[in-house]
Amino acid sequence: MHYLDNAATSWPKPETVYETMDQGFRQFLSAKRGTSQTSRHGAATLDTARQALADLLNVSNPSRVVFTGGCTQSLNLAIQAFPWKPGDGIVISALEHNAMSRPVRKMVREKQLELHVVPYTDDEPFSLTAYEQLLRTKPNIRLVATMHASNVIGSILPVEEIGRLAKQYGKYYLLDAAQTAGALPVDAKRFNADLIALPAHKSLYGPPGVGALYVGEDVPLQTFMEGGTGGDSGELAVQLVVPDMFEVGTIPMPQIRAMAAGARWVMETGVDTIRRHETRLLQHLLDELKTLPEVIVYGHTDVEQKTPVVSFNLIGQSPKSVGELLFDRYDIALRAGFHCAPMAHQAIGTLPIGGTIRASLGYYTTIEDVDALLEALREITSATHRVGDKDPVITRF
Ligand SMILES: Cc1ncc(COP(=O)(O)O)c(C=O)c1O
Incomplete structure (x- = not known):
C-alpha cells in the first residue's frame, strides 16, 4: 500500500x-x-x-x-x-x-x-x-x-x-x-x-x-x-x-x-531534517501535478508556505469516487471529502462539490509512493480523455 x-x-x-x-x-x-x-x-x-x-x-x-x-x-x-x-x-x-x-x-x-x-x-x-x-x-x-x-x-x-x-x-x-x-x-x-x-x-x-x-x-x-x-x-x-x-x-x-x-x-x-525530506517530495508532487491539465490544486503552491498536504480535484469527477478508485485499483491510501473542515472547503469553494482529494506526506513517504499517485492520476485522466469512455467506476457530477 x-x-x-x-x-x-x-x-x-x-x-x-x-x-x-x-x-x-x-x-x-x-x-x-x-x-x-x-x-x-x-x-x-x-x-x-x-x-x-x-x-x-x-x-x-x-x-x-x-x-x-x-x-x-x-x-x-x-x-x-x-x-x-x-x-x-x-x-x-x-x-x-x-x-x-x-x-x-x-x-x-x-x-x-x-x-x-x-x-x-x-x-x-x-x-x-x-x-x-x-x-x-x-x-x-x-x-x-x-x-x-x-x-x-x-x-x-x-x-x-x-x-x-x-x-x-x-x-x-x-x-x-x-x-x-x-x-x-x-x-x-x-x-x-x-x-x-x-x-x-x-x-x-x-x-x-x-x-x-x-x-x-x-x-x-x-x-x-x-x-x-x-x-x-x-x-x-x-x-x-x-x-x-x-x-x-x-x-x-x-x-x-x-x-x-x-x-x-x-x-x-531533527524537525529540519524531517521538513527537508517532506518538502522535497512535496515539490516533486506539485511540479508533476501542474503538468496534468485536468488536475486543480487548491491553496498555496509555494512549498515554503505549506506543510506536505495537497488538496486537489480532477475536473468533472467527484473526489469520493476518485479516492475510492485510487485505493481499489492502485492501492493508494489517501482521503477524499471534507477532512472534518467544512470552513476550509467554504473558503476554497469546494463545499458544493464534495470537498477534495487530499494527499499528505510524512517522513516515511518515499518518492515511489508519490510517483505511484502521479502514475495513477495520469492513467485516470487519460482514460477520461478517451472518447466514449465507458469506465463505470468514475462517477461524474
Ligand atoms: C487542524 C486539526 N486540528 C485538530 C485535529 C484533531 O485532532 P485529533 O483527531 O487527533 O483529536 C485535527 C485532526 O485531523 C486537525 O487536522
Whole structure:
C-alpha cells in the first residue's frame, strides 16, 4: 500500500515508539496512584514525558504541559474551560478544523459570545490587516484561536505575527498545532502562545488516544472535567493545581510514554531534517501535478508556505469516487471529502462539490509512493480523455 494520509495519522511509526508502547503496556506503571516502587517510577516517567514535550514546545516549566486524550480534547479543554463572560469576543481563522470550530460555536451559542472569522484568500490565508483591524476596534475580544497549518490545503498561517499582535492587544492566544507539532518548529515563546493543543499520532509519530495542552502561567483556565487526581483524594473538590486539575481519572501511561518517545525521536531526527525530506517530495508532487491539465490544486503552491498536504480535484469527477478508485485499483491510501473542515472547503469553494482529494506526506513517504499517485492520476485522466469512455467506476457530477 502507498500510504499518503499522514495528515489524518502518520504511518508507520518509528520502532522506538512501537517498543515503548509495548513495554509501557506490559510493565505495571501507575502514576499518581499507589505506594509501590513502580508507581514512584511511574511518576518519574511522567515527569520525563512532560519534559520531552516542554523541550519540543520551548516551554520552561514542564508542569504546564497537560496530557489529554488527544488534540480534540485539548482544544475542548482550552475553549470550554476558558472563563467566558457574556458578550466576550473570539477570533478564529477561516480554515479551522471542526475540533476547533465546533467547541467555539458551542461557546458562542451558550455564552453569547461574538465570533469573528478572519478572511481567507489563496495568497493570504489569514488576513493580518483584517485581524489587526478587529483587535483595534473590538475591545471585547478575549481569545484568538487559530490553527498553525490547514489540514486541507497545508497553508501555514502567520502564527508569529498572530501571536505578537494578540499579545500587543492583551488577548490570549490558543494555537492548534495538530498539523505542525513535529513537522515545523512550534515555539510557545516565539509565537507568544498562551495555549497550544497537539496530538501524539500525527507528526509526533506517536499513538492515538493521547495528546497535550500547554497552558501558559497566566491563563485562568477552569476545570473542564472533574474527578480523581490521585493527589487530593481526601478532598471533596479537585485542588486547582496544574497539571493535576486537568488530568483527572486514570491517565493512559503507555500512550503518554509512547507520545514522549515520538517527540524525542522527532527532536533527535531533527524537525529540519524531517521538513527537508517532506518538502522535497512535496515539490516533486506539485511540479508533476501542474503538468496534468485536468488536475486543480487548491491553496498555496509555494512549498515554503505549506506543510506536505495537497488538496486537489480532477475536473468533472467527484473526489469520493476518485479516492475510492485510487485505493481499489492502485492501492493508494489517501482521503477524499471534507477532512472534518467544512470552513476550509467554504473558503476554497469546494463545499458544493464534495470537498477534495487530499494527499499528505510524512517522513516515511518515499518518492515511489508519490510517483505511484502521479502514475495513477495520469492513467485516470487519460482514460477520461478517451472518447466514449465507458469506465463505470468514475462517477461524474
Ligand atoms: C487542524 C486539526 N486540528 C485538530 C485535529 C484533531 O485532532 P485529533 O483527531 O487527533 O483529536 C485535527 C485532526 O485531523 C486537525 O487536522
